[in-house]
Amino acid sequence: MRLTVIGCGYVGLVTGACLAAAGHEVYCTDIDEKRIEQLKAGKVPIYEEHLEEVLKRAAAEKKITYTADAGEAIRAGEVIFICVGTPPKESGEADLSAIDHVARQVAREARSPKLVVEKSTVPALTGRQLQKALAAYSQNGTVKFEVASNPEFLREGTAVEDFFHPDRIVVGVESEKSAAVMREIYAPILERKFHCPVHSGKCPSSSGELLITTISSAELIKHASNSYLAMKISYANVISDLCERIGADVEEVTHAMGLDPRIGAQFLKAGLGFGGFCFPKDIQAFIHLSSTVGIDFEMLKAAERVNKQRIDRFFDKIHKALWVIKGKKVAVLGLAFKANTDDIRFAPALDVIRRLLDEGAEVQASDPQAISRTKPLLPSVKYFEDPYEALKGVDAALVCTEWQVFRKLDWAKAGPTMARRLVIDGRNLYSSKKMQELGFDYHSFGRL
Ligand code: UGA
DSSP: OEEEEEOOSHHHHHHHHHHHHTTOEEEEEOSOHHHHHHHHTTOOSSOOTTHHHHHHHHHHTTOEEEESOHHHHHHHOSEEEEOOOOOBOTTSOBOOHHHHHHHHHHHHHOOSOEEEEEOSOOOTTHHHHHHHHHHHHSGGGOSOEEEEEOOOOOOTTSHHHHHHSOSEEEEEOSSHHHHHHHHHHHHHHHTTOSOOTTTTTOOOSOOOEEEEEOHHHHHHHHHHHHHHHHHHHHHHHHHHHHHHHHTOOHHHHHHHHHTSTTTOSTTOOOSSOOOSSSHHHHHHHHHHHHHHTTOOOHHHHHHHHHHHHHHHHHHHHHHHHHOOOTTOEEEEEOOSSSTTOOOOTTOHHHHHHHHHHHTTOEEEEEOSSOHHHHTTTOTTSEEESSHHHHTTTOSEEEEOSOOHHHHTOOHHHHGGGSSSOEEEETTOOSOHHHHHHTTOEEEOSSOO
């Protein structure tokens, strides 16, 4: 099928690449002409595991076309996936101006009927507005549009794997005809008819489920899922604080909790809390949406508040262990909001660094992927690709992202190069016992 993807960010590029790998003919467009030029030249503008390989194969098989001409892309596809950003406004409400812009563009440029699919994370009821906008701006009302909602559940860092091996594919539609089109699009994924770059022929056996719902349900499923996961993390973080007060170990507690299949083991890791461009903004948008329909979503507000306080808790530990921050040299290990991505949007590490700088510290940072994105925002920080270099001469090391290379750091080697053997671990990466045996003053979250 011929498909158009509007927006070549994290969601759009992965969606376009994987749908091309599934055998569709995909046209990708973006208002950022530089990005399109980069893609045409075979460069991938974001770091996402396996994405480069999937895009290369799609290009070699002539399944993917990039164009900065949105009109050309819109006319080429039978189905149009909207993958543009929906950033938060001051009020927490999602800014839907990019979606509105695309809707008007599609209505103006289309010459034949289109199924317009919202893939960006949008608040419930956006589908209705999209239908209205498409009808209102359509060329003399002659071109007919249908709308569908197909929320993505991709995690940055494992987005390609998540796309090819989904737990569920949710499709909200307004007609059986649209449902049939969406089933056809996803048939190769569900039937495993694609070259999997992740497992090279040894894919896991389960293949996910395609759920057909109403548009509003599909929109709600996305927000309800992200918010629930965010609440789960905040819950684990409160348990962690409680453990510190009463002398229990959060990992023993959450491990046992997670063995109950009704709870599940994932998203119970205590520490610096959640960041990224999804949870913080989605939780805010969901609170806002709920309030507009007269529902005070207290639980979500609490989860958000707990998350914001994680940085304070971290600084309580820093102040207690390091005492005065002013004039101290501090290493920050990790800039990205989580491992395996170069994304620093709403990254707790950046808040930590800003506060360290405000309090007069000298900061040396290391991250395997996110240095070039962070540098322009925080130019006074010294950056090192090699974490051992970042640790030289520091009074304290702060762990902010759970990268594998930090997990595997040889602290026996780093220790003698530091001015003081102090590690404050925001991601609970190391064994307290081992760090103490190596002579470190070691602090983490909720552990003995
Ligand atoms: C999240 C969801 O997991 C995806 O299903 C969803 O598609 C995506 O948002 C989206 O809406 O686009 P993502 O933001 O990539 O994906 O990251 P997660 O892996 O969910 O992690 C979010 C944050 O929570 C990270 O900062 C991570 O460090 C933190 N986290 C995660 C914890 O603090 N504790 C945990 O136990 C798990």
